[in-house]
Amino acid sequence: MVDEAAEGMRTGAMTLTDVARAAGVGESTASRVLRGHGSFSEKTRESVLSAARSLGYVPNRIAGTLASTGSKLVGIVIPSLSNIVFPDVLRGANTVLVGAGFQPVVAVTDYDQGREESLIESLLSWRPAGMMVAGLEHTERTGAMLRQARIRVAELLDTDGEGIDIVVGFSNREAGRTSGRHLVSRGYRQIGYVGHDLSRDLRAAKRFAGFRSALEEAGLKVAAQEIIPASSSIEAGRDGLARLLERGTNLDAVYFSNDDMAIGGYFHCLARGIAIPGQMAIFGFNGLDVARSAPQPLSTILTPRVAVGENGARLVCSEGPPARIDLGFELIEGATT
Amino acid sequence: MVDEAAEGMRTGAMTLTDVARAAGVGESTASRVLRGHGSFSEKTRESVLSAARSLGYVPNRIAGTLASTGSKLVGIVIPSLSNIVFPDVLRGANTVLVGAGFQPVVAVTDYDQGREESLIESLLSWRPAGMMVAGLEHTERTGAMLRQARIRVAELLDTDGEGIDIVVGFSNREAGRTSGRHLVSRGYRQIGYVGHDLSRDLRAAKRFAGFRSALEEAGLKVAAQEIIPASSSIEAGRDGLARLLERGTNLDAVYFSNDDMAIGGYFHCLARGIAIPGQMAIFGFNGLDVARSAPQPLSTILTPRVAVGENGARLVCSEGPPARIDLGFELIEGATT
DNA sequence: ATGAAAGCGCTAACAA
DNA sequence: TTGTTAGCGCTTTCAT
Secondary structure, three states: OOOHHHHOOOOOOOOHHHHHHHHOOOHHHHHHHHHOOOOOOHHHHHHHHHHHHHHOOOOOHHHHHHHOOOOOEEEEEEOOOOOOHHHHHHHHHHHHHHHOOOEEEEEEOOOOHHHHHHHHHHHHOOOOOEEEEEOOOOOHHHHHHHHHOOOEEEEEOOOOOOOOOEEEEOOHHHHHHHHHHHHHHOOOOOEEEEEEOOOOOHHHHHHHHHHHHHHHHOOOOOOEEEEEOOOOOHHHHHHHHHHHHHOOOOOOEEEEOOHHHHHHHHHHHHHHOOOOOOOOEEEOOEOOHHHHHOOOOOEEEEOOHHHHHHHHHHHHOOOOOOEEEEOOOEEEOOOOO | OOOHHHHOOOOOOOOHHHHHHHHOOOHHHHHHHHHOOOOOOHHHHHHHHHHHHHHOOOOOHHHHHHHOOOOOEEEEEEOOOOOOHHHHHHHHHHHHHHHOOOEEEEEEOOOOHHHHHHHHHHHHOOOOOEEEEEOOOOOHHHHHHHHHOOOEEEEEOOOOOOOOOEEEEOOHHHHHHHHHHHHHHOOOOOEEEEEEOOOOOHHHHHHHHHHHHHHHHOOOOOOEEEEEOOOOOHHHHHHHHHHHHHOOOOOOEEEEOOHHHHHHHHHHHHHHOOOOOOOOEEEOOEOOHHHHOOOOOOEEEEOOHHHHHHHHHHHHOOOOOOEEEEOOOEEEOOOOO
8 A cells, every 4th residue: 555655656647636636626626627628717727737747647538538428539440551542541531530639540451351340349449439441341240330339430432332321432433434434535445454453452343343334335345454363553563564465465555453553554664665655555543643743644533532531530520410422533634545 | 217128228339237237147257258357157158248249249448448457559650641651660560569459549740749749648648558659859748758658669760869668760870871872882973962851851861961971981972952841752852853953963863862752853854864874873762662663673772661660569569678679771772873 | 156346537417 | 616426337356
């Protein structure tokens, strides 16, 4: 048992009780002052604040959250950190969240719905005020947990399907379709596709489906395709195009599953001296900086990633009915088509 | 007042009390079963588990953390999410953290020490088990808070200076020096520099300092330099080199503050038909994928970003004395020097 | 193997 | 304006 005198040297952190005692006020008064809530005299305010400062008091939000109603945590679930797309969304969300006094807690699923399920279960145990998740496709149990949590849930980056509560994004299917129509309208007829693992990246699969439907509308089909069984990367795009071309199919354009892949293809053409778009046109998806700053700006679809994060966060922090925001996308006619 | 019957329809989440009651056992027994701690019969185990499942029970970690000692949260403080470098570190940290049952809580400082201070203060209020912070330079108060928190603190990505507890990274100063020596040894003599806002990015400033000292060793100095007063980006590198060249200084090589900047410079040369490295050599920093996959792989310094995150996380999750791990870096002799 | 009871540090009525 | 008093939902002795 420690006596009063020894308490000052405790190894543990200072508590509100310590501050109240040092300031010579009650706990609740100290609490009110520290949160600027309720009323108190200027005199007590100063003594509490100075006591807190001199004791190096750091409030314990764990206790605060338990005692009050909701936490100020927001769970953010994304499939990857390797592709700058998700840090972009996170960045947008972070800005708004921090501005509203929330803390993001992130989880990375690695495009695995099973992992997503257990990560979300784990996040939910922190009783977050809200949850932001990439995509609309989840396991049944994930959906059930999210619905039963009775918190705001935002599903991001896709509008092709039903959402739980808040949906903020754009149609990947339409993006693919727009890409296909663009290539067709430019007169390309021998069109290939280079993609990455679509069984996991469902949004890329939707784009490809939309793309194919656009070609079909024009009586065309994908002349040749190469799927790299890995996540997207510049290298995968480079290798993918190399393999596609090795097969000897005559192509005048290639649609890539995203800009990373497309930049890889672009680099391959530069390295091999393949004229772009004369010998080969290239089309990507996302409108990354690297794609837009290339010597020949890549033709691609610019996606509002940061805005998706911002809007999702804004809605998650607010009350209201379920919402659906389609932020759209923008076709960028670069120099590669 | 709600009666027993109505309790089942409460809007709030299920609690351990509900589970215990449904299973016909005491709270502590239910708690033991759910955490697989302590002893209980197979029979109780099953009834508790099935009660939890049928009630859709999600444990409340907030309460659990308050009741027990430490939380399973780890704060991660990085300057930016725009540069893939930090998501890379985060990725490494996340993998290890999740494997050890921890949840990362991230904060982004935007290279602002004041913001860093308030973000860290806020993170600390969640009573994290540990803290991972980019860099060694903080405000005095930040240092004090971190020290007084009595938790493990890992400072990442830099070893040029004193750390608080755990330091995992490499010497930016040495990296700059190595870069300088490399250019000198290749015979370049008219060497320029294109950088971004160094007053905020202290590690980039250290690299530049090391770089200059290497040139001085060879009796050289930076022939011309261009600092873009913004954060690093491909576009900034492109514009920076363009401006540097407009000034008419005769240069045979340019050192960039990082790979994003260097890729921008590389693109500028491609666009202008400037032969690399014949007319102009380019050197970067980080060894990003885009730099390594370019038609002419960029000469650069490869940094162990993911490993920094992994090692930092590993140490933060462990007990032990202060530690210092220098993971080093690797000079990549690409095709641009 | 199990339950009762005492907190963890704070917030939120409710009195005073 | 201020203090007292209950909890928030869980973990953890300590009996039983």
